Amino acid sequence: MMVMQQISQSMNIGKRRKSLFALPLLAAIILMGGCNNDSHPSAHSASAVNVNADSVQPVSFWVATDTHYLDKELQDGGTAFDAYVSGGDGKMLPYSEELMEALVYDVEQKKPAFLILSGDLTNNGEASSHKKLAEKLKRIEQAGTSVYVIPGNHDLNNPWARSFSGDKQIVAEYLSDEDFDDLYAEYGYDEALSRDEDSLSYLVQAAPGLWLLMIDSAQYAKNEEYGFPQTDGRILPSTQAWMEKCVKLAAKSQASIITVMHHNLLDHTTMQVSGFRLNNSQEAMKLLRQGGLNLVLSGHIHVQDIRRDPAYREGDEAFPVYDIATGAFAVNPHQYGVMTFDPLSRGVTYNTAAVDVEGWAAATGSNDPNLLGFKSYAEKAFASSSYSKALQQLEDSSFSTADRASMAETMAKLNVYYFAGTAAEHLPEIKAMPGFKLWEQVQGGFMAGYINSMVEEQDESNVSLDMVLNGNTR
Structure with missing residues (x-):
């Protein structure tokens, strides 16, 4: 899920x-x-784990x-x-x-x-x-x-x-x-x-x-x-x-x-x-x-x-x-x-x-352009899927066609950052988008709640961590 x-x-x-052959954001x-x-x-x-400095x-x-x-x-x-x-x-x-x-x-x-x-x-x-x-x-x-x-x-x-x-x-x-x-x-x-x-x-x-x-x-x-x-x-x-x-x-x-x-x-x-x-x-x-x-x-x-x-x-x-x-x-x-x-x-x-x-792909001699340019291809595919889902969510809304497109564009870009763990560092960019200001007008609903959850402020990084494991002395 x-x-x-x-x-x-x-x-x-x-x-x-x-039997081995016994009978899905x-x-x-x-x-x-x-x-x-x-x-x-x-x-x-077990004795092999003792650390030799x-x-x-x-x-x-x-x-x-x-x-x-x-x-x-x-x-x-x-x-x-x-x-x-x-x-x-x-x-x-x-x-x-x-x-x-x-x-x-x-x-x-x-x-x-x-x-x-x-x-x-x-x-x-x-x-x-x-x-x-x-x-x-x-x-x-x-x-x-x-x-x-x-x-x-x-x-x-x-x-x-x-x-x-x-x-x-x-x-x-x-x-x-x-x-x-x-x-x-x-x-x-x-x-x-x-x-x-x-x-x-x-x-x-x-x-x-x-x-x-x-x-x-x-x-x-x-x-x-x-x-x-x-x-x-x-x-x-x-x-x-x-x-x-x-x-x-x-x-x-x-x-x-x-x-x-x-x-x-x-x-x-x-x-x-x-x-x-x-x-x-x-x-x-x-x-x-x-x-x-x-x-x-x-x-x-x-x-x-x-x-x-x-x-x-x-x-x-x-x-x-x-x-x-x-x-x-x-x-x-x-x-x-x-x-x-x-x-x-x-x-x-x-x-x-x-x-x-x-x-x-290059090392194996692939000629598939999607694989040879996979980073761009994958991001565009994910953004397109997110755009389509947002647009469908807005299908029965009172927003104009142009406004829905703008809102879907915002959701798609934000979703790309969110899944990568980098949404927090891109919040100024997202909040400056016309579509984000339109989302702020939406009261209730899954998608509006999802947008709000993605733009929550966060002090710590989602992509890196430097910590110390607690000393286990029990």
């Missing part, structure tokens, strides 16, 4: 299976036998989310697929394959130590999309970069899995949670220091002194019963208990923890919309505070946004908890987070970077 999907919806106002232990799972042996000894250097790693990869063989570019894309939430599905290949290319060129993928790996959980994606992840690991994944609300037991042929959508095979465990075993699960028995959550040592608490926040057990994928998230009580044991083990090993989940810990919009923040976010926040865990990497909402625990006040003894919602990789500007961790200072940096589709 994402913001652009909310716009689309406002306009148009399970049982587990074991406001779219992070082993403890004396208590947290161990002998069926998933650790690839790293003379030899351990800062490590660079990336986080991407909401890749929404769609196997190219599931669509033929026909009318059904075109209608699905144009009525969707801004995902660049026609170039899904190329985007993922460009990400592989970026990894091979820049060689981060590891890559985190925090859910919604596939468009709608198609089995073939998962299999093709896993093949790309294998190439990333062969290039020397480890990969750690967790599922999102689109990925498992999804009755909306589809292929597209001509003017028809065809029900496609989808992946179960058991199959996910098997297919992605090499991308975190087999290396886990500990596995949660009741979800696809796990703990893994990603670098000396740094552990990732990979939390499965998705709800998919009843998707088949409901006939649609459940979009809201939660952390099970038993998973919370397991997380507490993980924290204690990390403290014994003097390891820092970054928590990763698909759903958001904090609100990333002032709009009153449900399904993005964890249903039990207050419980989760309490657990994180008590455990000294002060950094969460999330996705789900598709917008690039960084929030700090609103309960924190300057001067508080405890460190503030940050939730970095990285923008959806499948949506313009198609970016990921570039991060570093210094094991000596526990310092963490985060900055966004757009995937180099143009560089990949």
